[in-house]
Amino acid sequence: MxxxxxxxxxxxxxxxxxxxxxxxxxxxxxxxxxxxxxxxxxxxxxxxxxxxxxxxxxxxxxxxxxxxxxxxxxxxxGRLPQSISRRRWIMDILDRLTNRVALEERLSTNADATFIDADALSHALKSKVIGQDAICDDLAAQIRRRLALQQRGKPVGIFLFAGNPGTGKTYMGKRLATELGRKLLHIDMTQFSRGMAGTALFGSPRGYVGSDNYGKLTSGLRDSPDAVVLLDEIEKADPEIHKKFLTAWNDGFITEASDGKQISTTRAIFVLTTNAAIDVLEDIRQQYSQAPDEMRRASTNTLKESGFAPEVLSRIDRIFVFSRLTGLDVARVTALEIERMIEGYGLQVADQGIDPEILYRLMERQEKLADTASSRDLMRAIEESIADSLIAAKQQGARCVALIEGQGVVFARPVACPE
Incomplete structure (x- = not known):
């Protein structure tokens, strides 16, 4: 059953x-x-x-x-009524939660990864910037690491070059732009000692004089977003102008005042130079030459006491303290400056074509100026010594010259150019 x-x-x-x-x-x-x-x-x-x-x-x-x-x-x-904008099904979530168009523009400016040879860059910098070999090595390594990043929300680097005048800070910034094949935006910050002067950099608001033109910095980065921006003697600019750079260094853009457009800074390299607190920074450099973290801490505290705002110093990626030039390094810098001046007149200097006595006298002159000496002083001394003889040689049809000193007078002797 x-x-x-x-x-x-x-x-x-x-x-x-x-x-x-x-x-x-x-x-x-x-x-x-x-x-x-x-x-x-x-x-x-x-x-x-x-x-x-x-x-x-x-x-x-x-x-x-x-x-x-x-x-x-x-x-x-941004003109959609709230009654409609609250309906999530009618728009992209990015339109609802943020400015999607601005985000797309920012993403479009992100640079792809770039790989450079740090050793080659360092060698190229050392061949032109005398007496700062350790800085050349460190700077090249820093830039290589940052350029290798595929996504950057900030500039490639913000570097502060500190130290005595005449040690190559400004020249290092110029050579960095040359060796990387980037445009140089060289801005003398001594011209911006008043806050209102910042309009020349960031543009003038609508309704003000000059509002139909972009500022020097905003136009430069708009046209060359991967430029090396050299802010020379940054400590002499008004503190309010310092703060205007915070968005450039922290958020990856600056705003042009005339039209409100945001200019990306994510592909740029910022180089700041300062002559502030040179004696204390020189002592710090010698004391912490093998301890970069301690050098940064001590340098930051010193620069803060010299008037730099803490929020500005916190945005700087690396502080490089340049060492004083001594001995043959001064002679090397002098010889390179002489070579550049000769080339500026359309001439070439012969091999071993600079009388050692000329270099010795110029070095003596620099040493007498001591801590007040600068590369500008050196250039003036060189020009006063050899410019007239170079002009005379050029008028004689010379192409190569050798500099000879006789009885306290420097003259350029035409010589045959090497084949």
């Missing part, structure tokens, strides 16, 4: 299914004429709808697309 009940329970669902199918078939058979007449009427109505309603459908479709386009434009302009 139990076995029979088990078999019935197993096949009972199948039995019910068969009864249901038979019932549906019987009902379909009985009501087929009625179903057939309804199908014929439905097909007739469908044919009329297709024939006369297709253009109405197309018109409604175009109206709907037009409404969506208008809503999209209003959304991008």
């Amino acid at each position: 139990g076995r029979l009940l088990s078999v019935i329970n197993r096949y009972l669902p199948l039995l019910f299914l068969m009864v249901l199918v038979l019932a549906i078939a019987k009902a379909f058979h009985l009501y087929w004429p009625f179903i057939q007449s309804r199908l014929v009427a439905f097909v007739a109505h469908l044919n009329l709808l297709v024939r006369y309603g297709v253009w109405v459908v197309v018109l409604l479709l175009f109206i709907g697309l037009g409404v969506l386009a208008v809503l999209s434009l209003m959304s991008h302009a």
Whole structure:
């Protein structure tokens, strides 16, 4: 009996299914004429709808697309009514939560990873910037690491060059731009000792004089976003101008005042130079030459005491303290400056074509100036010593010269150029 009940329970669902199918078939058979007449009427109505309603459908479709386009434009302009903007299904989530267009523009300015040879860059800098070999090595390594980043929300680097005048701070910034193949934006910050002078850098607001032109910095980065921005003697600028750079260094953009446009700084390299607290920084450099973290801490505290705002110093990636030039390093710098001046007159200097006595006298002059000496003083001394003789040699048709000193007078002797 139990076995029979088990078999019935197993096949009972199948039995019910068969009864249901038979019932549906019987009902379909009985009501087929009625179903057939309804199908014929439905097909007739469908044919009329297709024939006369297709253009109405197309018109409604175009109206709907037009409404969506208008809503999209209003959304991008930020003019969408709140009652509509709250409906999450009508717009991109980025349109609802942020300025998607601005975000897309920022992403489009992100640079791809760039790989450079740090050793080659360091060697090139050492060949031109005398007496700062450790800084050349460290600077090249820092730039290599930062350029290798694919996504950057900040500039490639913000570097502060501190130390005595005449040690090569400004020249290092110029050579860095040359060796990297980037445009140099050289800004003398002594011209911006008053806060209002910042309009020359960042533009003038609408309605003010000059508002039809971009500022020097904003226009330079707009045209050359990967430039090396050299802010020379940054400590002499007004502190309010210092703070205007905070968004450039922290958020990756600066704002042009004339039209409110944001100019990306994520591909730029900022180099700041300062002559502040040179004696204390020189002592710090000697004391912590093998401890870069301690050097940064001590240098930061010293510069803070010299008037730098803490928020400005916190944005600086690396502080490099340049060492004083002594001995033959002064002679090397002097020889390079003489070579550049000779080339500036369209001439070449012969091999071993600079009399050692000339270099010795110029070095003596620099040493007498002591801590007040600068590269500008050296350039003036060189120009006063050799410019007239170079002009005379050029007028004689010379192409190569050798500098000779006789009885306290320097003259340029034409010589044959090496083949």
